[in-house]
Amino acid sequence: MNWILPYRYRVLIFLFSLMFITYLDRISIGLVGKRIISEFHLTNEQFGWVLSAFSLAYAIFEIPTGIMGDRIGQKVVLIRIVLWWSLFTALTGITTGLVTLIIVRFLFGMGEAGALPTMSGVISRWLPANELSRGLSASLIGQTAGAAVAPFIVVTLAASFGWRSTFFVNAFIGLIWVLICWRWFKNNPSEMKGITEDEKNYIEKNRCITSHGSKISWKKILSNRSMLALVASFFTSQWAAYFFIGWLPVYLQQGRHFSENNMKLVTSLVFVPAIIICLAGGYIGDIIVKKKGLKFGRRAIAISALGLNSILFLTEATTQNDIVLIACFLMGFGCVLTFGVAAFGVCIDVGGNHAGAVSGLMNCIGQIGAFFLAIVFGKIVDSTGSFNAPLFVISGLLLIGSLLWLLVDPTKKLIFDPEQNVTPEFVPVSE
Numbered sequence: 316m317n318w319i320l321p322y323r324y325r326v327l328i329f330l331f332s333l334m335f336i337t338y339l340d341r342i343s344i345g346l347v348g349k350r351i352i353s354e355f356h357l358t359n360e361q362f363g364w365v366l367s368a369f370s371l372a373y374a375i376f377e378i379p380t381g382i383m384g385d386r387i388g389q390k391v392v393l394i395r396i397v398l399w400w401s402l403f404t405a406l407t408g409i410t411t412g413l414v415t416l417i418i419v420r421f422l423f424g425m426g427e428a429g430a431l432p433t434m435s436g437v438i439s440r441w442l443p444a445n446e447l448s449r450g451l452s453a454s455l456i457g458q459t460a461g462a463a464v465a466p467f468i469v470v471t472l473a474a475s476f477g478w479r480s481t482f483f484v485n486a487f488i489g490l491i492w493v494l495i496c497w498r499w500f501k502n503n504p505s506e507m508k509g510i511t512e513d514e515k516n517y518i519e520k521n522r523c524i525t526s527h528g529s530k531i532s533w534k535k536i537l538s539n540r541s542m543l544a545l546v547a548s549f550f551t552s553q554w555a556a557y558f559f560i561g562w563l564p565v566y567l568q569q570g571r572h573f574s575e576n577n578m579k580l581v582t583s584l585v586f587v588p589a590i591i592i593c594l595a596g597g598y599i600g601d602i603i604v605k606k607k608g609l610k611f612g613r614r615a616i617a618i619s620a621l622g623l624n625s626i627l628f629l630t631e632a633t634t635q636n637d638i639v640l641i642a643c644f645l646m647g648f649g650c651v652l653t654f655g656v657a658a659f660g661v662c663i664d665v666g667g668n669h670a671g672a673v674s675g676l677m678n679c680i681g682q683i684g685a686f687f688l689a690i691v692f693g694k695i696v697d698s699t700g701s702f703n704a705p706l707f708v709i710s711g712l713l714l715i716g717s718l719l720w721l722l723v724d725p726t727k728k729l730i731f732d733p734e735q736n737v738t739p740e741f742v743p744v745s746e
Contacts, residue, residue: 322507323450323504323518327442329499331460333430333434334456336397338458341560342469342560343404343469346564349564355416362565363693365413365416365417365420366562370688371421371424371683372425372428378675378676380392381432381435381672381676383429385669389502396429397489399425400427402426402486406482408479408482435659435662439670439671440502441522442518446601447660451659452596452597453597455655456652459593462582463584463587463590467579536673540722541665541722541724544719546680546681548658548717548719549658549681550716551684551719552651552654552658553681553684554685554712556655557688558706570702588648596652610724613660617657618718620657620717621650622713622717623646624647624713626710627647628707628713629707631643631706632704632706661725664725664726664728
């Protein structure tokens with residue numbers, strides 16, 4: 316009998332491609348950052364404002380877009396997101412200076428806002444609860460793959476045709492993705508043609524969401540100690556995440572005096588091990604949850620990832636050895652993604668039907684962290700003359716973030732819904 320890939324795993328491949336193009340787009344500005352700084356005669360602080368414009372818009376529109384996905388369906392929201400960001404990715408290529416660059420990057424962030432919460436909403440509808448960590452891992456490594464491939468595409472295009480060409484190519488890739496989403500993707504298993512009844516029933520009986528309506532209480536969320544600890548820890552984690560996304564190429568070239576070719580190679584290599592680390596973290600996370608319980612499983616992964624990354628950033632700030640530095644970077648982004656699996660997993664655990672809205676709140680606060688990192692990093696560098704000084708700040712914040720997870724409890728639902736306060740009994744499926 317021929318084995319056929321289950322449709323829920325095909326949806327994960329689809330989400331992988333979404334995360335791939337988001338990071339292919341997002342990391343491009345950092346990869347050509349030195350060229351932009353030179354052409355527009357920017358200081359590091361001014362370039363930080365360019366990076367922060369994206370993060371600020373992303374934060375502002377993250378929650379509304381997450382709610383929209385929960386209410387009207389993820390498909391239409393994903394199409395809107397990718398169409399919007401493709402437009403302003405292309406417009407980045409025709410900016411003329413600091414002001415137009417800030418405006419376009421703000422509008423780009425407005426368009427991309429909600430991609431991660433909407434992805435969480437899709438996973439909550441398409442995966443049984445016992446596959447959440449692995450599903451999140453498989454989707455999030457698309458970020459890593461996009462970031463790893465980007466240097467070879469972006470730097471090569473920039474060297475051959477100028478930095479502006481990279482944004483036109485990225486916009487075209489986004490339009491292709493929109494066409495695939497429009498023709499193939501469905502919001503729920505019951506809408507997908509070709510899915511077997513066994514798989515459809517297995518997903519619908521074991522997933523975190525329910526078929527009936529429920530209301531989410533923002534008052535309950537904002538007064539919940541566990542949720543506040545979660546979003547605060549995510550705030551700290553994004554200082555590290557956006558160092559890799561926005562500042563790493565500039566750090567390597569200006570702070571460590573790498574050539575453009577060496578920067579391209581190192582930046583790509585940094586993201587490759589994260590694919591294996593994140594997949595392993597998701598797989599191990601599901602095992603720990605099964606054997607030790609949901610609370611211990613989510614906490615163990617998150618505390619370990621943030622705590623280790625704190626040590627790694629401290630080492631990066633103090634070492635003079637480029638090999639040690641690169642080794643720390645190789646492990647560091649893997650920690651960022653592994654932590655993201657645990658954090659978004661908790662959002663799905665406690666959010667149920669409103670996983671997109673809860674994820675949106677968490678990622679909104681996280682983007683505020685990214686906003687501050689983008690500005691503060693350049694400010695500290697210009698003030699101290701050292702590219703290593705900001706790394707001490709990131710290390711300290713990650714340590715605080717890891718300790719906050721002692722207060723996070725994924726077993727406490729945020730929705731007053733008796734049916735959602737029970738972990739599903741898993742129904743086997745023959746595939």
